[in-house]
Amino acid sequence: MLSRDELKRNAAAAIDSHGDEIVRVAKTVEGHPETGFREVKTSALVSEKLRGWGVPVQNGIAITGLKGHLNGGAPGPTVAVLGELDSLMVPGHPSADLQTGAAHACAHHTQIGMVLGVVAGLQATGVLPALSGRVALMAVPAEEYIEVEFREQLRSEGRLEFLGGKPEFIRLGQFDDVDLAMMTHSTNTGDHRKLLLGGTNNGVLAKQVQFIGKAAHAGGAPWQGINALNAATIALTAINALRETFRDGDTVRVHPIITRGGASVNSVPADVRLETFVRARTVPVMMETAERVDRCFRAGALATGARVKITTLPGYLPLINDPHLADLYRRNAEELVGKDAVGHIRHRGSSTDMGDVSNLIPAIQPYAAGAEGSAHGADYVIQDWDVAVLTAAKAMTWCVIDLLAEGAALAYEVKAKHRPKMTKPEYLATMRGLRQEQTYAE
Ligand SMILES: [Zn+2]
Ligand SMILES: [Zn+2]
The missing domain is CATH 3.40.630.10 (Zn peptidases)
Structure with missing residues (x-):
């Protein structure tokens, strides 16, 4: 040997x-x-x-x-x-x-x-x-x-x-x-x-967000519309205002993008979509931050009278x-x-x-x-x-x-010393529990 x-x-x-x-x-x-x-x-x-x-x-x-x-x-x-x-x-x-x-x-x-x-x-x-x-x-x-x-x-x-x-x-x-x-x-x-x-x-979860407003002539009768892009802008500003409350040690990252900004420039935007990740060092901080980010999305809807649909998707631990x-x-x-x-x-x-x-x-x-x-x-x-x-x-x-080698002594030892964070059924339940959809309208 x-x-x-x-x-x-x-x-x-x-x-x-x-x-x-x-x-x-x-x-x-x-x-x-x-x-x-x-x-x-x-x-x-x-x-x-x-x-x-x-x-x-x-x-x-x-x-x-x-x-x-x-x-x-x-x-x-x-x-x-x-x-x-x-x-x-x-x-x-x-x-x-x-x-x-x-x-x-x-x-x-x-x-x-x-x-x-x-x-x-x-x-x-x-x-x-x-x-x-x-x-x-x-x-x-x-x-x-x-x-x-x-x-x-x-x-x-x-x-x-x-x-x-x-x-x-x-x-x-x-x-x-x-x-x-x-x-x-x-x-x-x-x-x-x-x-x-x-x-x-960091762990991560994803959000897909749709602001639903009301289309109208952007020049002729903007007062008849509900501007979903303005709702999204307010939400993004609110998220930026949250940043100063993130603790350094939690390494929180929230980085939204607008994936649809409106249909045409002469029509008040009625369907505006965002995607964002919410990342943090621990699951509790990630979940807490995700709730606060949702509040920002709702703020945009509340201010403008738009509706917002927030779909949360499980990401990675x-x-x-x-x-x-x-x-x-x-x-x-x-x-x-x-x-x-x-x-x-x-x-x-x-x-x-x-x-x-x-x-x-x-x-x-x-x-x-x-x-x-x-x-x-x-x-x-x-x-x-x-x-x-x-x-x-x-x-x-x-x-x-x-x-x-040697009867896998070390593999057995590493395994015996390991304390798993969760079992597979707990993992599946956590992941499934993260997926949710909510609609908010004032
Ligand atoms: Zn990569
Ligand atoms: Zn990679």
């Missing part, structure tokens, strides 16, 4: 020897960006690669997702390694699809490369037989919470219930047999650091990195790239559906550098593929080896 160090060395060498192929796949994914629940080509490519490497794959989970398995030499717990399939919409990004505007401006293509890298590492000589348990390889759709109308349409057709990929995976039971989960997100550190531990992320899993990751990262090149992100105002997973089972989402530009921006691209894909894959592979 090889020692743990020998297993890790073999795994890293296998990732390097498959490096060109792995990076080529990541670049292919980057070249045909597809947004959430539309990742048909991306999903087919990942399936083809995994099957080509002898990994059995189940397709069509949550429309475009998939799951494969690698089995160790003995039974034991299951560690999931996740990669996200979806792109954003950022027209003007160098990889943007000219027709759809889809672009990998969050670099999820690197995650697909990482999952393949983990497979290459675990398939190295002697590694899998030395492990007890299984590794679930998950390619998950729709992490970016966008195209809400399209997803609501899929929901009305009964093709999904929640609007994100991991909540759907949870609902469909794909995490029922998973004991621990990890994935690595791309980042731009702007310095020498290569791998970073994650801390926490705050992310919590499991401290024991994170510590294991830190040790492996330091060994791999040196202590100076390992950093720590304490909290991010952004949100991810990995948060949902982390409320149920021990999970981590560290970061790998190698990107330049601003995430979600037209300038966010990978410049160091070795760090962004291969180093990230090695660190996760080494964690899997540590967790599942």
